[in-house]
Amino acid sequence: MRPQGARLSREFVERLSWEKGEPAWMREHRLRCLAIFEKLPMPRFGPDLSALDLADLTYYARPVEPVRSWEELPEELRRTFQALGLPEAEQRALAGLGAQVDSEEVYRSLLAELRAKGVVFTSMERAVREFPEVREYFMRVIPPEDNKFAALHGAVWSGGTFIWVPEGVEVEIPLQAYYRMQTEGVGQFEHTLILAEPGSSLHYIEGCSAPRYSRASLHSGMVEIVAKEGARVRFTTIQNWSRNVYNLNNKRAWAYAGARVDWVSGSLGSRVTMLYPTTVLLGKGAATENLSFTFAQEGMWLDTGARAIHRAPDTSSRLVARSVVQGRATSVFRGTIHVAPEARGAKAHMECSTLLLSPEARTETIPVVRAETDEVELGHEATVGRVSQEQLFYLRSRGLDEAQALSLIVNGFVSPILKEIPWEYALELRRLLEMSFEKAVA
Amino acid sequence: MAALVVRDLAVRVGDKLVLQDVDLELAPARIHALMGPNGSGKSTLALALAGHPAYAVVRGQALLEGQDLLPLPPEARARAGLLVAFQNPPEVEGVKLREFLRLACAERGQGFCEFQKAFPLALARLRLQDFRDRELNVGFSGGEKKRAELLQLYLLRPKVALLDEPDSGVDVDALKLIAEVIREMAEAGTAVLLITHNPRLLTYLPPAQVFVLLDGRIAECGGPELACKIGEEGFEVVRR
Numbered sequence: 001m002r003p004q005g006a007r008l009s010r011e012f013v014e015r016l017s018w019e020k021g022e023p024a025w026m027r028e029h030r031l032r033c034l035a036i037f038e039k040l041p042m043p044r045f046g047p048d049l050s051a052l053d054l055a056d057l058t059y060y061a062r063p064v065e066p067v068r069s070w071e072e073l074p075e076e077l078r079r080t081f082q083a084l085g086l087p088e089a090e091q092r093a094l095a096g097l098g099a100q101v102d103s104e105e106v107y108r109s110l111l112a113e114l115r116a117k118g119v120v121f122t123s124m125e126r127a128v129r130e131f132p133e134v135r136e137y138f139m140r141v142i143p144p145e146d147n148k149f150a151a152l153h154g155a156v157w158s159g160g161t162f163i164w165v166p167e168g169v170e171v172e173i174p175l176q177a178y179y180r181m182q183t184e185g186v187g188q189f190e191h192t193l194i195l196a197e198p199g200s201s202l203h204y205i206e207g208c209s210a211p212r213y214s215r216a217s218l219h220s221g222m223v224e225i226v227a228k229e230g231a232r233v234r235f236t237t238i239q240n241w242s243r244n245v246y247n248l249n250n251k252r253a254w255a256y257a258g259a260r261v262d263w264v265s266g267s268l269g270s271r272v273t274m275l276y277p278t279t280v281l282l283g284k285g286a287a288t289e290n291l292s293f294t295f296a297q298e299g300m301w302l303d304t305g306a307r308a309i310h311r312a313p314d315t316s317s318r319l320v321a322r323s324v325v326q327g328r329a330t331s332v333f334r335g336t337i338h339v340a341p342e343a344r345g346a347k348a349h350m351e352c353s354t355l356l357l358s359p360e361a362r363t364e365t366i367p368v369v370r371a372e373t374d375e376v377e378l379g380h381e382a383t384v385g386r387v388s389q390e391q392l393f394y395l396r397s398r399g400l401d402e403a404q405a406l407s408l409i410v411n412g413f414v415s416p417i418l419k420e421i422p423w424e425y426a427l428e429l430r431r432l433l434e435m436s437f438e439k440a441v442a
Numbered sequence: 443m444a445a446l447v448v449r450d451l452a453v454r455v456g457d458k459l460v461l462q463d464v465d466l467e468l469a470p471a472r473i474h475a476l477m478g479p480n481g482s483g484k485s486t487l488a489l490a491l492a493g494h495p496a497y498a499v500v501r502g503q504a505l506l507e508g509q510d511l512l513p514l515p516p517e518a519r520a521r522a523g524l525l526v527a528f529q530n531p532p533e534v535e536g537v538k539l540r541e542f543l544r545l546a547c548a549e550r551g552q553g554f555c556e557f558q559k560a561f562p563l564a565l566a567r568l569r570l571q572d573f574r575d576r577e578l579n580v581g582f583s584g585g586e587k588k589r590a591e592l593l594q595l596y597l598l599r600p601k602v603a604l605l606d607e608p609d610s611g612v613d614v615d616a617l618k619l620i621a622e623v624i625r626e627m628a629e630a631g632t633a634v635l636l637i638t639h640n641p642r643l644l645t646y647l648p649p650a651q652v653f654v655l656l657d658g659r660i661a662e663c664g665g666p667e668l669a670c671k672i673g674e675e676g677f678e679v680v681r682r
């Protein structure tokens with residue numbers, strides 16, 4: 001399909017489905033989502049989205065053909081991926097890796113031993129054609145009625161990954177996906193569906209970046225996770241989108257009895273982010289942890305949060321957020337804990353701290369806690385701190401420049417979350433932080 | 443040559459001229475004292491020399507081994523070799539003492555191996571063994587803060603150390619320890635300015651020279667006997 005003319009319309013959606021060779025159910029699903037999208041209003045809370053013109057986006061672009069090895073990629077993209085350390089990480093630290101540019105995957109690999117154990121790690125398109133399980137779960141965890149961008153995603157999704165981990169198989173080293181938006185004014189809508197069978201385990205990592213353009217682009221991915229009895233899934237995202245990207249995502253998990261789903265999110269880029277990873281605790285003893293780190297810099301609005309919905313006895317959740325705000329930027333954290341009447345013996349804890357680096361920085365914490373049974377243990381803390389001129393001067397008077405002093409303070413502040421991230425990524429996060437302080441001070 | 447020369451210094455805080463006509467010279471490997479009642483401007487002098495943005499130098503000069511400090515930002519003054527032990531060091535949440543000092547030592551040109559060796563020794567010297575992984579000054583008692591300030595300077599080995607009331611809030615045993623460490627620093631070549639309004643520390647560390655600050659001006663300057671006299675009769679001696 002030509003990216004020119006890939007504007008949002010019924011005809012476009014039909015053509016997209018036809019070119020992907022999809023079964024009829026998916027084509028119908030897309031059209032149903034489009035109808036819902038047209039009916040639903042824009043989000044009525046949070047950041048200003050008026051500069052995002054949905055009619056002006058390119059809904060499909062495929063600037064690069066898929067390749068079998070990194071060497072076959074076009075020179076410039078190869079250098080980008082190299083600078084991001086992807087080929088090296090693939091060799092050293094990953095069980096599998098997928099890379100997507102705009103609408104389509106360009107590269108994918110999986111260790112042979114995992115393939116031998118029956119692990120499936122494949123493109124969403126192929127999964128829709130070949131795996132009947134997909135139909136059972138696709139947009140069941142997040143239905144299109146949930147919000148306008150979920151519906152839009154359902155209509156125009158392209159790319160992404162399907163992962164199936166067979167019963168009892170533990171994938172000990174992480175699988176990774178990398179998303180790159182290359183074309184100006186593009187929309188990227190990858191769909192990730194993870195089915196973890198009973199007793200299996202998986203750590204999945206997403207990274208994201210884009211070159212900077214003056215025109216707005218949209219990233220609206222969707223992640224659905226189904227963790228069956230006793231399964232463990234950890235989903236880590238580190239996004240460093242450029243400042244013209246609207247990053248409006250939907251991520252949700254179902255956790256059955258004894259299962260555990262952990263979300264780790266690092267948001268360092270984008271112009272606007274709306275991201276509220278959610279776990280629905282459906283079975284007795286299911287648990288979730290949600291760790292979020294945001295770094296809002298000049299001109300950005302990072303609207304993030306976490307939700308835990310307790311629907312079974314003895315379930316537990318822990319939501320931890322650390323936000324740093326610099327310059328004229330806004331960081332909002334929306335934490336929701338809902339304990340249904342049947343969730344007796346549930347435990348939920350929410351803790352949110354913000355560090356303001358400038359007088360103009362804005363922050364808000366919006367906790368919503370609803371417990372429909374008395375047999376719960378709930379905890380909630382929120383703090384806001386400010387880096388004082390006295391602290392900065394003190395560190396400078398010992399020979400650290402302002403950028404060093406700020407990144408030392410911020411590193412300390414976020415260390416409870418960095419500890420949870422694989423060390424290579426924690427290192428990368430630290431490096432990104434330092435770079436942004438050097439820029440801000442200069 | 444003097445390690446630090448201050449000439450005709452005048453400092454403004456807000457609208458108020460806090461220091462005027464301040465002249466002093468500090469010699470390497472010597473202990474000097476700056477005495478004066480509360481509010482006379484002692485801390486202002488230390489903070490202005492360190493480059494605190496709220497303390498505006500309106501006139502004068504400050505030369506560190508001949509290099510003009512006043513145009514430099516605070517970190518460059520520290521790297522050049524001038525350090526202040528704060529009267530009231532702030533607490534810095536999240537920053538580990540060790541991490542911070544490792545960076546600061548690197549900026550003073552000390553290698554990592556050198557730091558690895560020196561750090562535990564310095565902790566032991568100041569009886570701060572349990573503070574290795576503590577956050578900088580967070581929850582330290584008054585006396586612990588003073589020892590931690592000295593620990594930093596001890597490791598960073600400045601050419602000029604301005605110690606702002608290292609003795610206040612410190613018990614007798616710790617006072618002796620602090621005096622020994624300061625003496626050791628001076629013997630290693632540091633030019634020390636002890637800022638205090640309490641003559642007791644000076645009985646442990648007889649200063650080569652005593653400056654007395656009254657209402658923002660150096661009112662008198664003398665040998666160790668001046669400190670004794672102030673100890674006996676108070677600052678009235680100088681006022682008269």
Ligand SMILES: Nc1ncnc2c1ncn2[C@@H]1O[C@H](COP(=O)(O)OP(=O)(O)O)[C@@H](O)[C@H]1O
Pocket residue numbers: 455456460478479480481482483484485486487496
């Ligand atoms: N940051 C400040 N803001 C306002 N006034 C100050 C500040 N620092 C010092 N001063 C004023 O300057 C004068 C000298 O203070 P200071 O240098 O702290 O005295 P000392 O250390 O000798 O007790 C006092 O009148 C004090 O109130």
Ligand SMILES: [Mg+2]
Pocket residue numbers: 484485486529606
């Ligand atoms: Mg003082």
